[in-house]
Amino acid sequence: MANGLAQIERKRFAVIGGGWAGCAAAMRALNAGHHVTLFEAARTLGGRARSVQVILPSGESVTLDNGQHILLGAYHETLRLMQSVGIDFGAVLERVPMRLGVLQTTSWQWRNYASLARLVMGWSLRGFACSEALTVKALSQGASTRVMKDVIEPLCLSALNTAVDVASGRVFLRVLKDAFLSKRFVHAGGAYASSDMLIPKVDLSTLLPSQVAQALQSRGSCVRLGERVVSLGSIQNDFDYIVVATPPSEAARLLREIAPDWAARVDELEYRSIATVYAQAPADFFLPKPMLALQSDAQNPAQFVFTRREAKGLLAFVVSDASNWAIGEGDEIERRVLAQGEAKLGVALQPVTTIVEKRATFACTTQIKRPAKLALVGLSVVGDYIDGPYPSTIEGAVLSAVR
Ligand SMILES: Cc1cc2nc3c(=O)[nH]c(=O)nc-3n(C[C@H](O)[C@H](O)[C@H](O)COP(=O)(O)OP(=O)(O)OC[C@H]3O[C@@H](n4cnc5c(N)ncnc54)[C@H](O)[C@@H]3O)c2cc1C
Numbered sequence: 527m528a529n530g531l532a533q534i535e536r537k538r539f540a541v542i543g544g545g546w547a548g549c550a551a552a553m554r555a556l557n558a559g560h561h562v563t564l565f566e567a568a569r570t571l572g573g574r575a576r577s578v579q580v581i582l583p584s585g586e587s588v589t590l591d592n593g594q595h596i597l598l599g600a601y602h603e604t605l606r607l608m609q610s611v612g613i614d615f616g617a618v619l620e621r622v623p624m625r626l627g628v629l630q631t632t633s634w635q636w637r638n639y640a641s642l643a644r645l646v647m648g649w650s651l652r653g654f655a656c657s658e659a660l661t662v663k664a665l666s667q668g669a670s671t672r673v674m675k676d677v678i679e680p681l682c683l684s685a686l687n688t689a690v691d692v693a694s695g696r697v698f699l700r701v702l703k704d705a706f707l708s709k710r711f712v713h714a715g716g717a718y719a720s721s722d723m724l725i726p727k728v729d730l731s732t733l734l735p736s737q738v739a740q741a742l743q744s745r746g747s748c749v750r751l752g753e754r755v756v757s758l759g760s761i762q763n764d765f766d767y768i769v770v771a772t773p774p775s776e777a778a779r780l781l782r783e784i785a786p787d788w789a790a791r792v793d794e795l796e797y798r799s800i801a802t803v804y805a806q807a808p809a810d811f812f813l814p815k816p817m818l819a820l821q822s823d824a825q826n827p828a829q830f831v832f833t834r835r836e837a838k839g840l841l842a843f844v845v846s847d848a849s850n851w852a853i854g855e856g857d858e859i860e861r862r863v864l865a866q867g868e869a870k871l872g873v874a875l876q877p878v879t880t881i882v883e884k885r886a887t888f889a890c891t892t893q894i895k896r897p898a899k900l901a902l903v904g905l906s907v908v909g910d911y912i913d914g915p916y917p918s919t920i921e922g923a924v925l926s927a928v929r
Contacts, residue, residue, distance in 0.1 A: 536560055537766040542755045542780070545573020546920050547908040548771030549738040550607050550927035552747075555769070557610070562747040563765070564739070567754035571735035573773070574883060575920055583806050583876045588836040589729045593802045593883055594844050596725050596817070599718030600704040601921040603928050604734075605711050611737040616715045618728050622816055624705070624721040634672060641670040642677060654703035660695035661892055662686075680819055680829050683846040686890040686917045687798045694892050700915050725816050727835060755780070758905075770907045771927070773885065774897075777907055784902065791897045795911060800886035801845040803828065803863040804878035809838035811873050826866040827851055827859055840878070843867055848882060887918030899926065 539555040541548050544566030552564045570576050572592075580590045597604060597619070608615070645666060656665055662682045669678060679690055685701045686693045708720040718724065726733050739749045755761055758768060758780055770777050778792040813833045820843075822829045828843040843863045845851065851859045860880040867875050888894065888911050896913040900906065908927040916922035 538764065539563070539767050539769065540565065540755075540761055540765040541769045541771055542761075543567075543573065543771035543773075543776075543909075544571040544735060544749070544751075545771060545773075545909075545923060546575055546604070546734065547910065547923035547927045548573070548769070549735050550603075550924040551769045551771055551908050552742060553607060553610060553738055554928055555767075556742060556745060556747055560767075562742055564742060564747075564749045565753045565755050565761075566749070566751050569752050570731050571739055571749070571751070572731040574886065575730045576735070577729035577731035578881070580804065580879050582837055582840070582878055584837070586837065588840075589732075590804060590834065590836060590842075590879075591726075591730045591802070592881060593800055593886065594830075594832050594842040595730060595920065596723050597920060598705055598720065599711055599722035599724065600708050600720035601724075601919075601924075602708070602711055603924045604921050605713070605718070607924055607928070608734055608737075609713065611734070611741050613734070613737055614715070615713055615718075618726060618733055619724040620727050620816055621718060622723040622725060623719065624723055634676075638670050638672045638676075641668070641673045645669050645673065645678075649699060649702070654699040654707070656695045656699055658694075658696055659892055662690040662693040662695050662698045665695035665698070666690070675821075676819075680822070683829055684844075687800060687846050687887040688890045688917075689847055692889070692891045692893075694890050694894065696892075697890050697915070697917050701917065723817070725832065758784070766904065768905045769927075770905070771909055774888070774909065774911045775885075777909065781900070781907070784905075785900055788897055788900050791895060792911070794895065795897075796889040796891070796894075797885040798846075798887050798889050799848045799882055799884045801827070801848040801851065801859050801863075801880060801882045803843040803845070803860050803880045804834070805841050805843065805864055805867060805875040806837070806878050807839040807841055807871070807873045807875055811839045811871070813841070813871075820866065820870055825862065828863045828866055831867065831871075841867070841875070890917040 537560045539560045539562045541552045541564045552562045555562045577589045666678050682690045705721045710717040774792045778789040782789040817832045827845040830844045832842045834840040864875045899912045910918045910923035912926040
């Protein structure tokens, strides 16, 4: 004992993977007094939520994101993690209160409002819970066609990245419950309602991972970029504890010998893609809101469009569950999204770049069997795919590392 406090044994931690789960695990170990080495295979931290360098049609080089992301006021663990490294929320996040108007794009008749109210009332009376077997479509039985098209389908795609006919009703209700019923998140500059949408004002690597790298380095720990850990055996003699924070398939590869059953379960996960189409509108064009819902169908792939701050007139269109388009069809998505955007917004659009992340998220279906958090002696596994209450999200990734 020193100064009445128990001395902790300072251990050497290796964290493999510098996505948001790895960053959360690294900060947790650092704050518990350990020495951390964060290994990241890429040259940039952030994983699926990282920045990328892109050249605009003007020739200017800008830092954009691997995919457009939003956070919610209900992401309490993520916001706490950001607070712990001293992030000023006002400087990096734009708060957009969630209103139905964000989703609803056409004028509604009263019976659609009544249909939506009945649906939500029914879910609320059942405590936002349902059986594991119910899909979002089954859960929404009785809803009008417009309610399905304008609210439930886009909400389900943006939250679960999975279509309503197979998406897990249970996870969908949990997301809604947290977004509408959990406490406000109070911070130095004010408070976020749990349903607030928080749109990053800076690129995703700057938003958190770079701050984590700074915290690690300033406190004597280290970050090793561009270093892929090829096997646990290659580092285990140098460390007392290893946290595997890679995407699922890589975790299964690293752990197959020591946890074959766990790896076999990971192999069964299915995935869904997301495409982000960056496009340049004339510099004097502004969206009326930071994000706008679009009507999506077989010809019009994008569900949302966002204003980007990196250049005047720069837009990001998002195609969730792009699996029908993604297989070798990047150009096709881009062509259709640009046509959709031009028709909807009434401006000429130039393509900038289209990023299709084929394994953006796991498929959050009623059939999914997510692997449990694996904790062996001297080793644990974290990541958005580990069994938990949320779909594949930043909050799910961070939660897996801090609980
Ligand atoms: C286009 C897109 C849009 C999305 N939109 C949203 C959104 O709006 N809101 C939201 O909450 N979520 C969103 N998500 C999901 C979110 O990005 C993920 O859930 C989250 O980033 C997963 O974090 P992770 O740390 O678990 O895994 P990852 O981000 O995959 O991180 C794993 C890291 O491990 C590294 N790695 C792999 N193998 C090795 C190795 N052998 N050695 C060292 N390093 C290794 C990888 O390079 C990577 O950096 C979106 C995802 C995508 C792709």
